[in-house]
Amino acid sequence: MKLRDKLEILADAAKYDSSCASSGAPKRSSAGKDGLGTTTGMGICHSYTPDGRCVALLKILFTNFCQYDCQYCVNRRSSNVPRARFQVDEVVKLTMDFYRRNYIEGLFLSSGIVRSANYTMEQLVEVARRLREVELFRGYIHLKTIPDADPQLIALAGKYADRLSVNIELPTQESVEKLAPEKNVHTIKMAMGTIRSKLDESQDKRAPRFSPGGQSTQMIVGADASDDRSILDTAVTLYSAYKLKRVYYSAFSPIPDSPSSVPLAPAPRLREHRLYQADFLVRGYGFQVPELLDADRHLALDIDPKLAWALTRRELFPVDLNRADEAMIARVPGIGLRNAQRIVGLRRHRRVSWADLSRLRCPMQKLKPFIVVSDYRPAAEPQSEQLRKALIEPPRQLDLWGAAA
Amino acid sequence: MSTRHRYEIADFEAWRRIARELLLAGVPPHDVDWLDVSDSGSHTLSLFESAGGDVSAARAPAMKPNSSADLFSAADVSGADHQQMPSSDVAEHAAPVLRVSRQCLDVLRSAAMFRDAGRWALLYQALWRWQQGDQAAISPADSDGARIHVMVKAVQHEIHRMHAYVRFRETQGERPAGSPQFIAWFEPVHEILRAGAPYFRQRMGRASWMIATPGGIAQCHGEDIEYGPPIPQPPPIDDAGESLWLSYYQHTFNPSRVNARVMTQHMPVRYWKNLPEGKLIPGLVAQANAGSQQLGQTDSVGARKGAPIRVSAARAMPVREAPRTLDTCTRCELGRHATQGVAGIGPRNASIMLVGEQPGDQEDLQGTVFVGPAGQLLNQALEAATLSRDAIYLTNAVKHFKWEPRGKRRLHKTPAQQEVDACRYWLEQELTEVAPKVIVTLGATALRSVLNHARIKLQDQRGRPLRHGDTWVIPTWHPAYVLRVPDPRARTDALADIVAALRQAQALSESDVVAG
Ligand code: SF4
Numbered sequence: 065m066k067l068r069d070k071l072e073i074l075a076d077a078a079k080y081d082s083s084c085a086s087s088g089a090p091k092r093s094s095a096g097k098d099g100l101g102t103t104t105g106m107g108i109c110h111s112y113t114p115d116g117r118c119v120a121l122l123k124i125l126f127t128n129f130c131q132y133d134c135q136y137c138v139n140r141r142s143s144n145v146p147r148a149r150f151q152v153d154e155v156v157k158l159t160m161d162f163y164r165r166n167y168i169e170g171l172f173l174s175s176g177i178v179r180s181a182n183y184t185m186e187q188l189v190e191v192a193r194r195l196r197e198v199e200l201f202r203g204y205i206h207l208k209t210i211p212d213a214d215p216q217l218i219a220l221a222g223k224y225a226d227r228l229s230v231n232i233e234l235p236t237q238e239s240v241e242k243l244a245p246e247k248n249v250h251t252i253k254m255a256m257g258t259i260r261s262k263l264d265e266s267q268d269k270r271a272p273r274f275s276p277g278g279q280s281t282q283m284i285v286g287a288d289a290s291d292d293r294s295i296l297d298t299a300v301t302l303y304s305a306y307k308l309k310r311v312y313y314s315a316f317s318p319i320p321d322s323p324s325s326v327p328l329a330p331a332p333r334l335r336e337h338r339l340y341q342a343d344f345l346v347r348g349y350g351f352q353v354p355e356l357l358d359a360d361r362h363l364a365l366d367i368d369p370k371l372a373w374a375l376t377r378r379e380l381f382p383v384d385l386n387r388a389d390e391a392m393i394a395r396v397p398g399i400g401l402r403n404a405q406r407i408v409g410l411r412r413h414r415r416v417s418w419a420d421l422s423r424l425r426c427p428m429q430k431l432k433p434f435i436v437v438s439d440y441r442p443a444a445e446p447q448s449e450q451l452r453k454a455l456i457e458p459p460r461q462l463d464l465w466g467a468a469a
Numbered sequence: 470m471s472t473r474h475r476y477e478i479a480d481f482e483a484w485r486r487i488a489r490e491l492l493l494a495g496v497p498p499h500d501v502d503w504l505d506v507s508d509s510g511s512h513t514l515s516l517f518e519s520a521g522g523d524v525s526a527a528r529a530p531a532m533k534p535n536s537s538a539d540l541f542s543a544a545d546v547s548g549a550d551h552q553q554m555p556s557s558d559v560a561e562h563a564a565p566v567l568r569v570s571r572q573c574l575d576v577l578r579s580a581a582m583f584r585d586a587g588r589w590a591l592l593y594q595a596l597w598r599w600q601q602g603d604q605a606a607i608s609p610a611d612s613d614g615a616r617i618h619v620m621v622k623a624v625q626h627e628i629h630r631m632h633a634y635v636r637f638r639e640t641q642g643e644r645p646a647g648s649p650q651f652i653a654w655f656e657p658v659h660e661i662l663r664a665g666a667p668y669f670r671q672r673m674g675r676a677s678w679m680i681a682t683p684g685g686i687a688q689c690h691g692e693d694i695e696y697g698p699p700i701p702q703p704p705p706i707d708d709a710g711e712s713l714w715l716s717y718y719q720h721t722f723n724p725s726r727v728n729a730r731v732m733t734q735h736m737p738v739r740y741w742k743n744l745p746e747g748k749l750i751p752g753l754v755a756q757a758n759a760g761s762q763q764l765g766q767t768d769s770v771g772a773r774k775g776a777p778i779r780v781s782a783a784r785a786m787p788v789r790e791a792p793r794t795l796d797t798c799t800r801c802e803l804g805r806h807a808t809q810g811v812a813g814i815g816p817r818n819a820s821i822m823l824v825g826e827q828p829g830d831q832e833d834l835q836g837t838v839f840v841g842p843a844g845q846l847l848n849q850a851l852e853a854a855t856l857s858r859d860a861i862y863l864t865n866a867v868k869h870f871k872w873e874p875r876g877k878r879r880l881h882k883t884p885a886q887q888e889v890d891a892c893r894y895w896l897e898q899e900l901t902e903v904a905p906k907v908i909v910t911l912g913a914t915a916l917r918s919v920l921n922h923a924r925i926k927l928q929d930q931r932g933r934p935l936r937h938g939d940t941w942v943i944p945t946w947h948p949a950y951v952l953r954v955p956d957p958r959a960r961t962d963a964l965a966d967i968v969a970a971l972r973q974a975q976a977l978s979e980s981d982v983v984a985g
Pocket of ligand 1: 795798799800801802803804805810867868869888891892895
């Protein structure tokens with residue numbers, strides 16, 4: 065099979081993984097050196113495909129031959145897809161050639177399970193080793209970790225990779241048992257635990273380098289009946305137990321010849337978007353999951369989770385932006401972390417007024433009912449229900465991938 | 470009486486020189502006319518119709534408070550020489566020292582790259598205000614500051630886009646001496662070539678490359694970057710490597726998620742003509758919108774012959790150690806949130822058994838009892854009591870870690886009585902199997918579980934061996950408690966209590982006195 069054919073098949077097979085981050089690696093430079101590549105810490109999207117997704121990495125499977133039969137996956141063994149398999153050399157060369165032309169920040173390599181977890185993992189590690197040790201490649205490498213692989217292989221993967229990820233795929237043990245019979249939540253957690261322990265060890269400067277960009281995972285949304293509450297609870301569990309950098313949510317999209325165990329219809333993208341927003345509120349703003357989902361088990365689709373929260377906590381509002389602390393200001397619908405910081409900064413020079421907020425490009429309509437500033441306070445309190453109706457976002461295509469970045 | 474001043478400005482350095490003179494002379498902004506004569510002055514943009522598209526997504530400059538950069542002084546503390554105002558004639562002026570914060574200077578320098586004829590006047594206005602003590606002049610909430618920030622954001626965004634959207638083509642075969650191997654043509658909207666090029670030196674190692682733009686070129690042959698005047702747009706090189714990229718681009722696209730608006734927002738149409746993949750976009754969008762791609766798989770892949778893998782479900786199942794029953798225990802909810810059950814460890818014929826409360830964060834990860842901070846303290850206590858850890862049996866009342874999330878950490882939570890009761894099932898198996906002569910209970914949970922008595926208090930029992938069936942039970946503190954005691958004296962005492970309990974356990978285990 066020609067290289068182009070392999071690339072087509074194995075890029076197609078890998079695109080369901082939504083992780084594309086190329087950030088979090090320590091700074092590296094090849095200026096004046098042999099070898100190739102840099103990492104600036106920030107990550108760069110080198111292109112966007114018409115689905116609005118960023119292309120930062122050469123995201124491919126090593127092979128899409130797979131002996132597992134995960135029902136949501138296009139590469140499951142019972143699927144009738146064309147199959148291909150790279151040679152180690154081919155992946156190395158593709159990465160270097162793409163990198164030189166400034167198409168990518170690095171490589172994201174995953175794989176179907178062939179022969180055994182260890183065998184599969186060995187191939188992935190070998191690609192990374194060749195890139196680092198033979199080609200002196202200093203760009204970004206993300207390796208998918210096969211949960212049942214030997215911890216020693218995981219340690220080796222972390223030696224070469226900037227990020228490792230183990231996909232949990234589904235939020236509950238029951239769903240994993242049902243839809244991914246060969247996978248096992250216990251071994252997935254064990255792999256995440258191994259990675260976390262190594263990450264902890266690597267905090268010590270004398271310890272060997274290990275996956276400096278940490279680890280991440282992905283959950284498919286809408287392939288099973290799990291509600292948003294259990295998805296977010298699982299996410300929070302994973303964040304704190306295994307110190308994940310990110311949990312990616314991927315709205316289930318039907319695949320060719322879908323088995324009857326998974327839905328026929330795609331999950332709403334908006335749901336995925338709301339999960340990213342809620343996840344970000346938990347990680348960045350200090351919200352607790354029960355605050356965002358106390359009565360309902362699902363996030364509202366028509367309004368964003370912060371607004372939904374504020375509407376149930378009317379007693380906390382309006383917030384006086386000239387007095388409140390930064391954390392509370394950031395909880396006001398329409399004010400993000402950076403603007404909260406700027407507002408507090410501005411208070412050192414003068415009292416914050418309406419015009420200041422509008423210059424900070426705050427969405428004033430949304431903000432209005434929730435704030436007090438030097439020259440404005442909301443008139444009589446409208447009912448939450450009315451407010452909610454007034455603040456529903458006009459339907460439009462959302463930035464489903466960038467939003468949570 | 471004021472005179473009007475008129476200056477022609479070609480670049481930031483020229484502006485900085487003149488701004489310095491003007492500030493010293495106390496010339497207010499409204500007395501100065503600034504004329505933009507940069508080579509891009511001819512095609513200026515209106516300030517607020519930034520061709521950068523969505524500028525709001527760009528990163529703002531780091532807003533850390535910074536050391537101040539003396540506008541005049543040559544003594545630049547950081548050594549970053551680009552931070553200084555030119556200063557050849559400092560001494561002659563003996564004028565008040567003009568200081569501007571590094572942050573302010575950085576902001577102005579970035580804003581100056583924004584291609585707009587009005588930029589020099591705006592920058593001088595902001596600098597003037599700053600000198601007057603009005604530091605809000607560069608705050609994004611200020612009216613001048615807001616304009617400047619829009620410029621800075623647009624410039625940073627454009628630099629970022631240069632890093633992203635430069636596309637090198639590789640010259641094939643022989644090339645004339647001195648001609649670079651990788652050549653790119655890029656058309657930035659702002660004057661960012663010098664700000665954007667150094668990144669490629671880091672990226673490309675010793676490879677030789679050139680980025681040509683309508684305003685000038687940057688090239689590098691593995692050492693320093695050289696900048697030069699513009700060259701005509703080079704004819705595209707026929708680079709075979711590019712076609713693989715086009716294949717990749719097409720196939721990493723998921724047609725079932727088509728969302729051209731978002732793509733265009735991130736990658737505005739004006740870049741497409743210099744991106745090899747740009748020419749594919751309209752076709753891909755059209756195909757996806759035509760509805761032929763409901764399944765998210767690209768045509769050319771779907772059209773190929775497929776093959777299920779002929780492996781039986783039984784053979785496909787990975788070989789795993791049979792899960793220990795502990796790992797599959799559902800007697801209570803704790804197992805769901807933990808990594809693994811942590812069983813006791815030690816000789817089956819040990820005469821001393823230590824029972825703690827539950828595994829902690831480290832025990833949960835490593836699958837072994839007493840390996841975290843409390844475990845280390847326990848080791849100390851064992852050593853002090855001259856007891857060998859290998860000779861005793863160590864376990865916990867509850868086998869799974871109970872915790873609650875606190876940001877990126879897990880906070881220990883005391884197990885509820887019903888969890889302790891549920892888990893006694895496992896502890897009793899261990900007790901029966903090991904049948905120790907002496908049990909040291911560490912903390913209240915262990916004591917209650919071992920005695921199967923929910924209301925018993927550790928304070929009342931501590932330090933006194935109790936007889937429980939055929940066994941001695943010695944209640945003492947949990948080492949984790951010792952770690953929590955704030956007062957150093959009390960901490961030493963608590964640790965001594967544990968050591969004493971262990972000594973007592975040893976004595977009792979060696980005596981022939983059988984409890985009962
Ligand atoms: S804590 Fe004990 S009872 Fe609860 S699940 Fe774990 S082993 Fe079972």
